[in-house]
Amino acid sequence: MNRILPFSSHLRSFALSRFCSPTYTATRRMSSTVQFKQALSIPGPIEISDEVLFANAHPSMSHVSPDFIPVLGDCIRMMRTVVDTADGQPFLIAGSGTLGWDQVAANLVEPGENALVLHSGYFGDSFSDCLETYGANADQVKAEIGAAVSQEAIESALKAKKYKVLTFTHVDTSTAVLSNAKAIAQTVRRVSPETLVVLDGVCSVASEEIHMDEWDIDVILTASQKGLGVPPGLSILIASKRAIQVFNSRKTRVTSYYGSWKKWLPIMKAYESGSPAYFATPPVNLIYAFHTSLSAITKSSPSLAERYELHREASQRIKAAATELGLKQLALAPEFAANGMTALYYPDGLAAGDILPRLVKKGIVVAGGLHSQIKDSYFRIGHMGITAVDGSRGDVDTVVKALKETIAEAAAAKSA
Ligand SMILES: Cc1ncc(COP(=O)(O)O)c(C=O)c1O
Secondary structure (H helix, E strand, O other): EEEEEOOHHHHHHHHHHHHHHHHHHHOOOOOOEEEOOEEEOOOOOOOOOHHHHHHHHOOOOOOOOOOHHHHHHHHHHHHHHHHOOOEEEEEEEEEHHHHHHHHHHHHHHOOEEEEEEEEOHHHHHHHHHHHHHHOOEEEEEEEOOOOOOOHHHHHEEOOOOOOOEEEEEEEEEEOOOOOOOOHHHHHHHHHHOOOEEEEEEOOOEOEEEEOOHHOOOOOEEEEOOOOOOOOOOEEEEEEEEEHHHHHHHOOOOOOOOOOHHHHHHEEEEEEHHOOOOOOOOHHHHHHHHHHHHHHHHHHOOOHHHHHHHHHHHHHHHHHHHHHHHOEOOOOOOOOEEOOOEEEEOOOOOOOOHHHHHHHHHOOOOOOOOOOOOOHHEEEEEEEOOOOOOOOOOHHHHHHHHHHHHHHHHHHHHHHH
16 A cells, blocks of 8 residues: 655645755655555554654754643643543653553562462563562463453452552453453452552553543553554553552652652653653653644544544454454454454464465555464454544555455465
8 A cells, every 4th residue: 555645734844944954964855745655554553643743753842941841741631631530640751661561560569569460461471570570479360362361360369369459451462352441440449449450551542441530540551652643652651649649658669760750750740830840851752743642632533432433443344354254353252352453363274474475565564473372373453543543544444455355365375
């Protein structure tokens, strides 16, 4: 698929003036249109809107300039809207989603304390590893591949031991399995009310419905490059009042320097109130891009609720087409199926080498398997952000068409 990206007029004049200056000789030969030859259909990073890409190309700014301060302040406020919280405390820090795990492990768990990790795929193992790196005792409850951990299993684990935090992957990107965040939080509050509920939303924020306050979630951590529709490089975490209180009553020193909330809390509060502050340089351009994307998500049409619905519709179309082609999902039941991505077993007799290169030739980049036990037997399609929300792009149709042609060609080549 060839996509022509038009420069919008004011950005075009900005871009041309920058690119034609002597310091921009390397990019001078760029024409005023940029051709993209691929549709990125992996579960993150995702396709980025032209507006967000241009915002990322903002001229360099001081991170303490009066122009930039409200941009970061707005992002902090808009993140509350995205996860539906009135008084959660957002932390926006340069880094990737993984930094959210480090923040949880370093700020909320003291060495020797217990953490319960619900495992619905690869990312449970990594979160557990991160918690142990900071000295926690991490226990895992593992679901079978394609399912989320049951409420009964969670209840019996919580009854067997006292846990400081319980973590779960809202959508595990290795399996496309969705966990029921509301039910998990309810179980924790009923059985072990003091345990902090930590939602890894790297693959769910802005594509799956989340109501932080109503569901009583203590931490939501995510990253810029998936449902939030921004290039990679920003770690986003929102902590509840309860989580901040637990942090404030730590008996031991925070076990990270860069990830310490002691350092970041005053910075977030300063920017939100309109004052400059410095601990470590924020990713200024990415914050401009983030601001543009969050404004689209929280302040324009479609609404957040409509966005969730559009993700559900895109997901159903891709899953229905896959079923029609005889491809089986990893998700064992519809309630475990994520709306921002789909994981599919290869058809009998076909493997990655038969499918993925053919899709690439048609301009579609999907991801191979990631779950170590079944890595070579499945692939993953991402359909988050503008791919699901902006129907005029035709991304879902393009993916479905390419998938149909690819399966037919691969099957024909095998039987030839
Ligand atoms: C569910 C989940 N958690 C955490 C991460 C880690 O995020 P990052 O790769 O941005 O560090 C990922 C990455 O894809 C993820 O999908």
